[in-house]
Amino acid sequence: MPEWTELRDIALEAREKSIPKQWLLPEDQLPPKDQLNVLDVARSSGILSAEELVMLDQDVAELLEAYKSKKWTVRQVVTAFLKNSVIVHQLTNYATEFLADEALARADELDAHLASTGTLAGPLHGIPVSIKEQLTLAKRINHGGFVNLIANPPPAEDAHLARLFRAAGAVLTVRTNIPQSLMHLDCENNIYGRTRNPRHLLLSPGGSSGGEGVSIGARCAVLGIGTDIGGSVRAPAAFNACYGLRPTALRIPVLGHSGVAAGQESIRGVAGPLANSVEGLELWMRSVLEQEPWEYETSLMPVPWNKDVQLGEFTVGVMWDDGELMRRETTSIVKPHPPVTRALKHAVDSLKAAGVKVVDWEPLDHQRGWDILAPLYFPDGGQRWLSAFSATNEPILPLTQHALNFSLNTGKTPLSIADNWDLNYARETYRREHHLLMKARGVDFILCPAYPGAGVLQGQSRYWGYTSIWNILDLPAAVLPSGLAVDKAVDGGGAVEGYEGRNEMDREEVKAYDPELFHGFPIALQLVGKRFRDEDVLAATKVLDTALKSKR
Structure with missing residues (x-):
C-alpha cells in the first residue's frame, strides 16, 4: 500500500x-490573522x-x-x-x-x-x-x-x-x-x-x-x-x-x-x-x-416516529456535577466551570418560571459507568485502529492515543469473549438501575452540562464524561444553546477559589478554565430522557428552549 x-x-x-473557486474571498479581503471571530466575514464580504x-x-x-x-x-x-x-x-x-x-x-x-x-x-x-x-x-x-x-x-x-x-x-x-x-x-x-x-x-x-x-x-x-x-x-x-x-x-x-x-455492538x-x-x-x-x-436495514427497531407527543406535567432533575455527592475516590469525575453552572441556574429559573417542576439529581455513580464503558470502546485493545494506521505508516495524533488509552489504561484489553460478556451484563444492569432510579425519584428528564466548560482549546478536549455517560446508558440526549455566554466580569477569574480537583482530569479542567480566553463564547446545556423516548426529549427540549428565550 x-x-x-x-x-x-x-x-x-x-x-x-x-x-x-468563483466564491472564494480574494487574499486582500481575508480577515487579519489576529481576528479570532470570523463568523460574519462571509456576510460582510459582498x-x-x-x-x-x-x-x-x-x-x-x-x-x-x-x-x-x-x-x-x-x-x-x-x-x-x-x-x-x-x-x-x-x-x-x-x-x-x-x-x-x-x-x-x-x-x-x-x-x-x-x-x-x-x-x-x-x-x-x-x-x-x-x-x-x-x-x-x-x-x-x-x-x-x-x-x-x-x-x-x-x-x-x-x-x-x-x-x-x-x-x-x-x-x-x-x-x-x-x-x-x-x-x-x-x-x-x-x-x-x-x-x-x-x-x-x-x-x-x-x-x-x-x-x-x-x-x-x-x-x-x-x-x-x-x-x-x-x-x-x-x-x-x-x-x-x-x-x-x-x-x-x-x-x-x-x-x-x-x-x-463494524461489528462492535457493545457501545453502538x-x-x-x-x-x-x-x-x-x-x-x-x-x-x-x-x-x-x-x-431495509433489518438491525433497526421498527419504532415509528410519534408526532403527537403530549408531555403533560413533567419533572426535570438537575445534575449540577457528575460526582459532587459521591463518597468514594474517582478517576473520571469533573466539576463544571463557573459559566456552565451559571447557565444551569439560569435554566432552572427559566423552567420554574414556565411552571415546570425542577429537582436536584444526584448521579448514579458515573465512575462505575465509565469503568464499564472505557474497555468497551476498544475491546480489541485498539488493534483494528493501529493496524489501519500502520498500513500506511500514518502517524497517530495525540487525541487518538488519548482515546485509545481509555481502554488500554484499564489493563483489561484486549477483552476475552468472557470479559466482553461480563461487561455487557454490567452495562445492562447499570442501565436497568438508572432507569428504575429515575422512576423512583419521579424524574422524567435530566438537565446537565454538555461539557465541563463552554468550550475548549484545540487539541485539549479530553473529558467525555458529560456526554459519554448517556452512550453507555443509551439514553436520548439533546444539546441546545442556553442563551448565555461566558462573562469574565460575572463568572470570576481563574480557578474556583479553594477547589483543587478530585482527580488528575478534574485538576486539568480547573486549569483549563480561563474566563479571558472564553469571554463571549456561548454556553450550551444538555437534556437527557429515557430510552426510546426520543420524541419526549425533543418535546421537553422545546419547552426548555422556549423558557430560555423568554428569559433573555
Whole structure:
C-alpha cells in the first residue's frame, strides 16, 4: 500500500477540485490573522447579496413556505448556502468535499418538479443538508478519517441514511471534516488537518462531527447529518451554538459508514441530527423514520416516529456535577466551570418560571459507568485502529492515543469473549438501575452540562464524561444553546477559589478554565430522557428552549 502522504494527496486533490473557486474571498479581503471571530466575514464580504443573506437565516419551515409561494427557487437558496460554505471553509477548513454541481443539478430537478406538479417533492424539499464524511457517498472517496481507506474502491451506492435524505427531497451540498479514528471530541486528521471554530479560531469546533458543527453553526446548511458514540453530535452542537440530538441506538440507519469498528455492538454508534432549532431536529428525525428504514436495514427497531407527543406535567432533575455527592475516590469525575453552572441556574429559573417542576439529581455513580464503558470502546485493545494506521505508516495524533488509552489504561484489553460478556451484563444492569432510579425519584428528564466548560482549546478536549455517560446508558440526549455566554466580569477569574480537583482530569479542567480566553463564547446545556423516548426529549427540549428565550 502507498505511504500515507501519497493517499492524503489524492484526497486533497479531490477536495481542491470540488471547491467552487468563483466564491472564494480574494487574499486582500481575508480577515487579519489576529481576528479570532470570523463568523460574519462571509456576510460582510459582498459575495452574498442582501437577499441571499436573508435566505441563510431561514429554517426548514420558512424555506418550504418560500418554495411553495414561489418567493425563491431551490437553485437560488442552494447557491446562497454554497457561497457561504465556500467562504466559511476558507476560514475554518471544515469541508472535505463540495457537492456543488450535483447540488445545483438536484435543485433544478426540484424546481422543475414543483413547477410541473404544484407540490413539494418531500418533507425536506430543497433543504440544504451537509453530511459528515463518515457516511459514504457513491463513486466518491470515502475514508472515515483513516488514510488507508482512501485506497478503497468507491462504493456503488450512498449510505442508507444519505439515500433517505435524498428521497425526502433534501439537497446534499457539502461533506464535512472529522478527526482521525473518529474518536476525538475535536476535529483533526492527517488528511485535511485541523478544523477551526469560526466563533473563536483558537477553540475546538468539537468532534467527531466537528465539520458538521461548523456547517450548521455558521449557516452553511440548514440541517446536518452527524454521528455519536461518545458525544460526537453533542459536543459540536455545544461548541457551535446550535442544536443536536443523540438518538436512542437502533432507531436511525448506520449502514454504509466508513471506519474500522463494524461489528462492535457493545457501545453502538448512532447517527443523529444537527440543526438551528428544535423543530429542525424533529423534522430530521421524522423525515427519516416515516420512510420505515427498518424495512431495509433489518438491525433497526421498527419504532415509528410519534408526532403527537403530549408531555403533560413533567419533572426535570438537575445534575449540577457528575460526582459532587459521591463518597468514594474517582478517576473520571469533573466539576463544571463557573459559566456552565451559571447557565444551569439560569435554566432552572427559566423552567420554574414556565411552571415546570425542577429537582436536584444526584448521579448514579458515573465512575462505575465509565469503568464499564472505557474497555468497551476498544475491546480489541485498539488493534483494528493501529493496524489501519500502520498500513500506511500514518502517524497517530495525540487525541487518538488519548482515546485509545481509555481502554488500554484499564489493563483489561484486549477483552476475552468472557470479559466482553461480563461487561455487557454490567452495562445492562447499570442501565436497568438508572432507569428504575429515575422512576423512583419521579424524574422524567435530566438537565446537565454538555461539557465541563463552554468550550475548549484545540487539541485539549479530553473529558467525555458529560456526554459519554448517556452512550453507555443509551439514553436520548439533546444539546441546545442556553442563551448565555461566558462573562469574565460575572463568572470570576481563574480557578474556583479553594477547589483543587478530585482527580488528575478534574485538576486539568480547573486549569483549563480561563474566563479571558472564553469571554463571549456561548454556553450550551444538555437534556437527557429515557430510552426510546426520543420524541419526549425533543418535546421537553422545546419547552426548555422556549423558557430560555423568554428569559433573555
